[in-house]
Amino acid sequence: MPERRLSELARVLSIPSGIVSSDFPKVEKAARRMGIEYDLWQKGLLYLMFGRREDGLYACGEGGAVISICRQVGKTFTIGSAIFILCAGRKDLKVLWTAHRTRTSDETFQTMCGFARNKQMTPYVDHIRRANGQQEIAFRNGSRIMFGAREQGFGRGFDAVDMEIFDEAQILTVKALNDMVPATNVSPNPLIVMMGTPPQPGDPSEQFSQKRADGLAHTDGMLYVEFSADRDADPDDHEQWAKANPSYPKRTRETAILRMRKMLGGVDNFRREGLGIWDEDTTTSAIDPKQWAAGTVETPDLKGRVAYGLDMPPDRSALAIAAAVRHDDDTAVVIDAQSPAMSLVPDLRKQHIKVTITQTRDLGAATGRTLDMIHAGTLQHLDADHQPQLNTAALNATTRPIGQSGAFGWNKTGGDIDISPLVAVTLAAYGTTITKRNPNRRQIIGGA
Template sequence: MPSGIVSTGYPAVAAQCAKMGVEHDDWQQGLGRAILAKRETGLYAAGIGGVLISICRQVGKTFTIGTIVFALCILFPGIKVLWTAHHSATSDETFDTLAALARRKRIRPYIRQIRAGNGKQRILFTNGSRIMFGAREHGFGRGIPGVAIVVFDEAQILTSKALDDMVPAANTVKNPLVVFMGTPPKPEDRAEFFKTRRRTALKIKERRAAGETVASNMLYLEVGANAGDDPNDPEVRARANPSYPHRTPDDAIERMRELLGDEESFKREGLGIWDEDSDGTGAVDLALWKAHRGKLVATTGPVVLAADTNLDRKLSALMAVGAGADGVPQLRVVESKAGSAWMAELVVRVCHEHPEVVAIVIDEKKSTEPMAEAVASALEDAELAVAVVRTSYPDMAEACSVTFDLIHEGVMRHSGDAALEAAVRSAVKDEREGSFTWSRRKAGAAVVPLVAGSLALWEWLRRRDADYDVMDSIG
């Protein structure tokens, strides 16, 4: 909770909701009181640090925040609200949900117009208030001044650029309210903001539990089951979802579980459980990794490719390593996306366009075998003299160790590509008999670009060192 609370604006909102035919459940009332909590100044207690909500799907968060926002729009004429999601599909779905709410018999008299045009979705109130909807991936929210409320949906996918674009919109308002809500992030999500704010909240909670008086300008709510809980236990589901079972029955939860198709995803999105390693405490020192970020220069000399995919083909990646004139190895993402059928064609095209490519490395695993065979066959059909290098566990372990050492002790460059950044953030070690590999099991599909990148670095360094040995023998 934020500090310095003396009152809350929720009673007026609850009264307005009653006029609209909306009644909040107990947990929604508690959240409303906390969100609208005020200090002696009359300003929102969380007005500076914001409201952050980590909560599972199908709990009614859009309805909860949406009805509170509707009430505020009616109570305070002329206010502007930005409601944004990362993806257009989510933004469109939210607009449809709240537009349907606006058409309700007891709410309709407050509504002047509902605009559904692409990129111009609006709910306009008769008193001049308005809610504007859009997707951050399309740059929504830049340059709109005087915004009283900003709602960041899908806050688990929130980049610094989106924050830089949108938060200034609320800087010119005396008493702004910024709400961030989402589910626990997947390993591949760009969730630095959400994770950092969560860590801050947990540290504040820990210090307060130890008896310290700690001031805070933020409200953080996390609803979820505990790691290791039985997802089939009704008590666990009730802990994770306060709308269970009276509004969200078992059938709805099982349907979501089936559609997500992955138990780890269900734990995050269906039960609100954060990944153990999603708080930035993985294998790689992120500060050192960031220090290697820089503009890549034109490569001179041989280039090595490496490809990898996970068992269910959720993500495949083609990575490349070469060096500039200064001899520093450069790691870059050629492509990173779902599926793997596209890999062979892309490898052939890259090798045609870049004759400096001398090898492609693919790990010797059941998950990569079909892709490796397709790549080798395509290269042979194209009559390209590019070596296909298959690696064993010892090779992979050496590749991971070499990459770890380069990041923490050596010299390298990377461009900061989003897929590779996500892989490095999610990196966790699988240790075995004094060696380690990057864990696909713990980190999920997100780590695939780092696995491929490690293989490419390993093979490139082997070839470079072999060339050095030849030159030494000649000398």
């Protein structure tokens, strides 16, 4: 069978405009001296990833290179070898390579150390640091590749970084990106690479999912490559394996995929990680739109037990304040311990406002209770015209597992959705169930 090109293998291929040259020819020449011969699809991928426009900047420098790919393809070897060669040949190149899990980061580091032992590359390597949390390959020309796991907090405090490789991008939080991406701001020609498998339900995958949406829309300034089997693929069909995995059967053996098929714990996981198939892009809200609309009232009854909930989106771009009234009798202010709104607690306490801080168990109970009330028709709210932010949040929220007891909290269905108004309402409703103060009792602020 003739070798197929990247454009023939990728289910989705979105190429940035204006590519006139690439770093890849020099990389390929050095790779051959090392005994590495890239497959045709790998050549295409690396050519585009390192493609430059006429001004010399990377064509995907603005939006990054994003790769959705199944396991057992050899992506770490492909991209890792190219990054290693670039560092060996270019002065003072600083690279951060990060995975979500420590185990994945360690395995990548060991693979890269293997390149350093190649007799063609050894003269270019100055030293290798193996200490946990400080793993690094340093080159004689001043270039460095540093490795670490995001679960251990790796990525904060760096500056003047030229390239960042986000492995396991399906588990990539907004906070991790906020910690790391600004480190490339002073680089004259930065490049960010994200690669991962389709996310599982509950994974913090908003960033990866949004990048995929941009790729499917063929947004310019980024490279997006997706390898996957057909959506209705038979998981045991070897032809579908070949569609999903460009290295099968030439480099990835049948036994490796069979092992995944048996060990991944269910056909859905194999569809994602073994076949590269994303879950249906029809994620619906956990809140039934009809039930939500049924709770609309024109004039709310404000007599009763009052509580306030506060929440913020991760980027702190807004503050959501919700008030809830329970119609059987105090005022409570409730903030979840994991919310960015925790930064408001000292100021509230200076004003002698008692703040209730919820933990994981409390938040799970509050979310479940709010959902039950919506289903039962006992949660009332203003209409979408009066509360558009809350309405948008409610109709674009799903759930995510939290803790170890089966509890769940709210999650958003897209990267541009702000669910903090719904979280604030949930906390406020919870507050009405825990406060005992009579709202008609006069409150004295500032002491006796």
